Amino acid sequence: MPELPEVETVRRGLEALIVGKKVASATSDNPKSFPNAPQDVASFLVGATIQDIHRRAKLLLVSLSSGYSLLVHLKMTGQLVYVDSGVRFGAGHPNDSLVHELPDRSTRVAISFDDGSTLYFNDQRKFGWVRLMPTIEVPNIDFMKKVGPEPLEADFTAAQFAQRFARRTRTNIKAALLDQSVVAGIGNIYADEALWGAHIHPQRLVASLSEDDFERIYIDVRAVMNLSIEKGGSSNKNYVNAEGKKGSYMDFARVFRREGLACPRCGATIEKLRVAGRGTHICPVCQTI
Template sequence: MPELPEVETVRLGLNKFLPGLKVKSVSFDWPKGFPNSKRLVDTKLIGSSILKVDRRGKVIIIPLSSGYSLLIHLKMTGQLVFTKDHDRFGAGHPNDSLVSKLPDRSTRVTFVFNNDARLYFNDQRKFGWVKLEASNGLYENNAFLKKLGPEPLEKDYTYEQFRNALSSRKKSTIKAVILDQTVLAGVGNIYADEGLFAARIHPAEKVENISQIKLRRLFKALIEIMSLSISLGGSSDRNYVDAEGKRGSYLKFAKVFRREGQDCPECGGKISKIRVAGRGTHVCNRCQKLKTSIDKK
C-alpha cells in the first residue's frame, strides 16, 4: 500500500472535502473488509457527520459526530476517492485521474453523503479494511493503533527514540526493523529502500554492525524523504491515487526503488534487486556495502 506519504496525501485531500458532510447511506460487498454489524453501521455511521480526517501511521481515522470513528487501512492496493457528485469523477479533475469511472470492479465500500457526494473505498486485492470503533480511547483500545511506534514526522520525534527502538533488535536486518510499525509508524518498502540508500546502509546489514553516524543519517533521511514525497503527492507505483483520483510523482525522484538494472545516480554502478526481510529490495552494492557475513542462499 500506500505508505505514510501516500496515506497523508489522501488525508490532506479528504480533509478538504469531508468535514461537515453527513452520511446518508453506505454499501459494501466485502464483509471481511468491513466487519462491523449492520446495526452498528445503522446507528453509528448512517446519519452522523464527519468531524475531520486524521492519520496514525498508515491508518486513516475519521471521527464522526456519533462518537464513533471510521478507521481505514489501504494495505497494498486500497484507494479512497471522493467525488462531488456521482456522475463526475475525481472531484472535478477528470483529466488527471487515473481511473475513469466509479464505482469500478474493485470498489468495496461506497459512502453516499447528503449532498450526493460520494467516497469510494476501492481495493483490488481485498487486504484493506474499514472499521467502525468508539472514538473515546480509540488510540489506546484499538489493537492495531496501540502497538504503533512514534510518528516520524512529528516535531518531537528524536534520534534517541529511534536509536532506543533499534537497540533491542541488534540481530535483525535493518530493513526488517524499519519496516516494523512498532519501531516507527509509516515506513514501507519504498521509503525503506530509499532511506537506506540515502544513508549508504545495505538493507541486509545487521543493526549491530551499523555505526551511530549511519543510523543518524538514516533517521534524518527517512524523515526528509517522506516529507519530500508528501510534497509531491506520494508514489504511484501501481494503482495508488489520492482522494481526487490523481497519481503522485515521487517515484520520478526515487534513486533506487524500481530502478534495478539502471545506473546508480551516485556512483554509476548497477542497481540490483534482491530479497531482504521477505520483500523485494533495491540496492546499489557499491554504495551500500555489506559487513554482515553473507549466509548462502
C-alpha cells in the same frame, strides 16, 4: 500500497473534501472489507457528520458526530476516492484509459453524503478494511498500543530513533525499518530509498550499526518521506489520492524499482535482491555490507 506519505496525502485530501458533510447512506459488498457494517452503519454512520480526519502510522481515523469513528487501513491496494457529481476516477492522469466511472469492480465500500457526493473505498486485493467503533475506544486497540512513534514529528530526535532499534538487534536493518512497532509508517519504498541515502546495505545487522549510521538513516527517512508528501506520494500502480489522482514521488526515486538503471550518485547499476521477504533495491557500490 500506501506508506506514511501516501496515507497522509489521502488524509489531507479528505480533510478538504468531506469534513462537515453528513452521511446519507453506506453500502458494502464484502464483509471482510467492512466487518461490522450491517449492525453499526444504520445506528452510528448514517445521519452522522464528518468531524475531522487524523492519521496514525498508516491508519486513517475519521471521527463522526455520533461518537463513533471510521478506521481505514489501505494495506497494499486500498484507495479512498471522493467523487463529486460529474467527476470521474483517474481524471487528469495522462493515461486516458485509466479514466472511468466509480463504483468499479474493486469498490468494496461506498459512503454517500446528503449533497450527492460519494466516498469510495476501492481495494483490488481485499487486504484493506474499514471499521466502525466508538471514538473513545480507539486509543485502546492493539494497533495503537503497539505502533511506534511518528517519524516526522518535530520533537522526534535522532537519538530517540536509534533507541527504538534496541529491541531488534539480531535482524537486518531493512526488516527493522519495516517493523511498525519500531517506528511508524515506513514501508518498502521508503526503506529502500532511505537506506540508499544513508549508504547502508539493507542486510546490515542492526547490531553492527553505529550512532552515526542511525543518524544518517533518521535524516534520510525524514527527508524522503517529507519529499514524497510534497509530491503527493508514490504511485507505483494502484495508489491514488482522494481525488483519484496519482502522486509523483516515483519520478524522484533513486533506487526503488530502478534495477538495471544507473545509480544517480555513482553511476553503478542498481540491483534488485530479496531482503526480509521483500523486493529490495540497492546500489552495490554505494551500499556495501
